[in-house]
Amino acid sequence: MSRSLSRRRAFGRLAFASLFGLACAAVQAQSFPSRPLHLIIPFPPGGVTDIVGRTVATRLSTELGQPVVVENKPGASGILGTELAARAPADGHTLLVGNISTLAVNAATFARLPYDPLTSFVPVSMLAIQPLVVAVHPKVQARTLADLVRLAKANPGTLSYGSAGSSIHLAVEFFNTLVGAQMNHVPYKGSTPAITDLVGGQIDVLFDPFSSLYPQVQAGKVRGLAVTTASRSQVAPDLPTVIENGVAGYDVSSWQGLVVPAGTPQAAIDRLHAAIVKVLAQPEVKEAFAKQGAQASPTSPEQLQQYVRAEVARWKKVATDAGVKPQ
Missing domain, CATH: 3.40.190.10 (Periplasmic binding protein-like II)
Structure with a gap:
């Protein structure tokens, strides 16, 4: 067998594998979601994070064609519900409304967390800023x-x-x-x-x-x-x-972002992101957020990742400078 023939066959196998992978990804995107989704809110009902999450959940269900079940799991500065989301199957059917506390400040004020805000989750989009x-x-x-x-x-x-x-x-x-x-x-x-x-x-x-x-x-x-x-x-x-x-550099927001467990398939993340962008563009969603003094703030997953990373670094420095020791 000539070397050129071997190379052609190897290239053919590689091309087939690539096309097969793309086909599988397309099937995943079309089949997701395949059952009801669960949206974990790690705080009690009635607060702004809960209101943002529930406002999104109702419209997200319409966009995805599956029910989005809201589950309030409060406790320990949001740690209990956030840990529950981090340990959920990474298939895109469990979502978490994280916020400044669970995805940034907790990393500065708790010596040990049962999750890592930077590695335990994959961002989907920012939801709101107030x-x-x-x-x-x-x-x-x-x-x-x-x-x-x-x-x-x-x-x-x-x-x-x-x-x-x-x-x-x-x-x-x-x-x-x-x-x-x-x-x-x-x-x-x-x-x-x-x-x-x-x-x-x-x-x-x-x-x-x-x-x-x-x-x-x-x-x-x-x-x-x-x-x-x-x-x-x-x-x-x-x-x-x-x-x-006159206080230069003081820009602090109370924010909420949508994340999923690390390892969630990219096809599911893309589907969720596209749906969230549509939801946050709806006038009734903007109006509901505005009543809370919040602004709908869609981002790309990469932008939210960068934002969370910067917030974790900032609040760790603030805690150190202020002499606030992790508990």
Whole structure:
């Protein structure tokens, strides 16, 4: 047998294998999903992550032609539900709504996690981004964020701030580091008790997601000073950004992203991504998000991967700089 004939046969086998692989991928894409999907939300019902997840799930079911069953699995700063998703079969039928806590901040505040936010999951798309609101009790002598900075720097350790979770705690410590202020930290198990104490004057300052805190600003029960994103909120355009108040580099978002277990077939990821992009473009979805002060924010899987990687690195540095040790 000549060498040229052997090479032709080898090339033929390689070409057949490549075509066979492409054909299998196409079949996978067409057959996925083959049964109901499960969307894990690692937080209780009613919060912004839950609302974002449920809003998406309803429309995603229509796009994929299969039911999307929402499962709230709260506990341990979202760790319990996130671990459950990480250990699920990697076939595309289990989805996770991750957020700033589960996919970034937990890596900075917990010494050991039963999952790795960078390797246990494959991103599909960012879902939504919303700002935090910075607010004070009316007794605090600060009409602007610049006033609050001057007050906090002039009276170190006098003002108290609440935090509903480790992500908020680090967000405020990041702020303190940038402005050179010191405020006393009062931890809470959720936004509701923290907001109750702010309204009641038991704490002076609160950074909290827009959807939770802004209604109290609207009601006049607390004084809103700023939003934490680089741009103003379309829902509250009168609130300036922290950056506008002279704190350069302070851009903090409360975000939600859709991920699947590592090892999920690319065909399934592509199908999910295409469906999510369509869902997030729907006017009713944008409107539902806007009511929470959130913005629909589709990305490519690669963009979300880069974003999560950057967030993990950022919050680890913030924790180190603030002296917050992993527990």
